Amino acid sequence: MTEQKNIGFQDIRDEVINRIQCRIWPQGSLLPTELELAAEFGCARATVNRALRELAEQGIITRKRKGGTRVVTTPVKQAKLPITVVRQTIEDMNAEYRYALVSRTQIDCPAWLQAKLGLQEGVQILHLQCMHHADNRPFQFEERWISVDAVPHVVNESFLTTGPNEWLLSEVPFSNAEIAFSAVPATGQLQDFLSVPPGTPLFQLERTTWFQSKPVTFVRMTFHQGYQMRTTY
Amino acid sequence: MTEQKNIGFQDIRDEVINRIQCRIWPQGSLLPTELELAAEFGCARATVNRALRELAEQGIITRKRKGGTRVVTTPVKQAKLPITVVRQTIEDMNAEYRYALVSRTQIDCPAWLQAKLGLQEGVQILHLQCMHHADNRPFQFEERWISVDAVPHVVNESFLTTGPNEWLLSEVPFSNAEIAFSAVPATGQLQDFLSVPPGTPLFQLERTTWFQSKPVTFVRMTFHQGYQMRTTY
DNA sequence: CAGTGGTCTAGACCACGGT
């Protein structure tokens, strides 16, 4: 007796993936309807729906009312990359984390930042520079601008012992952001703080953050020489 | 009469997000059970379940049987970044795409690649070098190694007019991959093909791809000076 | 052991959009 467990939505999902990979359902082709699949697998339509909805979220198939379900022709893979705080990243490497505040000044919003964040004129900005070390070696130089208007009590924070990254995370959680990765040459402060010769290629991450449609902060994080950001899909 | 439409799972999801942002349910706190929420919103438990499941996938809450649903303390944001073919990227910029094959050789698998892909000894590898141009300016230099064992008929492909990226996408769709981003200096061929002075910082993406647990290809894509990869969350 | 989320069902109604 081959015991047949009840079919679950995961079984259906895996079987659909399999049939697509085996070209039983080639790229661009039309899949059976939910009702037909439910009949084939001997389960409720809701179960098939859940399986196919998940695959649609992953971008493997597209679904249209009345149009049916199709295998996409040019899959657009979505790499999910977890954005954690630096301390986490470093501790995950089993290295000792050390934080240091470099500078902290309150300024009028410079024009370039005004434009980037879409702010009014004359807004006050808290400008911070920080260093993050791993096992006493430079790991990341962080330069950050925070809108005092968006987070008024930021002015009461010294940021001497805790980085702005972690403070903002608990203060303004679940915000939205735009991220840009690039390669930049080590110049000015970067040379000194990251201990590299001028012109050294460095990996840089810029992020603009909003909370409920209100600009909160812009940050530029530059990593040590040779840093790699990794992910999977 | 304030007409009250039926509550949908999206309404519940948005309301939960709102309550979390307003600190009605602070970080780390316990949410009501699905049954309680269903009663409050006047809908079925399945509807609440769908809403909360979605938030759990986004990493905003964590759910445990018997343990209940909690707001996470340190949200780990997941940036989704769409991986498309270069041609698509360029055409989306309204630029003219041009592809050129630089070299194509079949070789014994070098030791470093063997280790990286976990291949046997003496495996045959097709080694390709290609250039991708946008409006006749260098955009990306692509260096690729393909396992002949995994995709035997790759040897019949000249890759004179179509890049290996697009060919593999239609040949081995829906594969898994590991990705690494970094900043590298322009050296050797990179200087020439990307028309930059030696040492120029360049953004580089390396990707190893598997199909059904079998290593297929390793690719190193180096972008033109100043390239930025962007995403959102 | 008992409470909570995880999943499935059979049925229903609706919204979109191709024919």
Place this chain on the structure above:
DNA sequence: CCGTGGTCTAGACCACTGG
């Protein structure tokens, strides 16, 4: 128009896990 997916319901059973 009418077929397809999108969603909701009321109920059920199960699996995990905290007390």
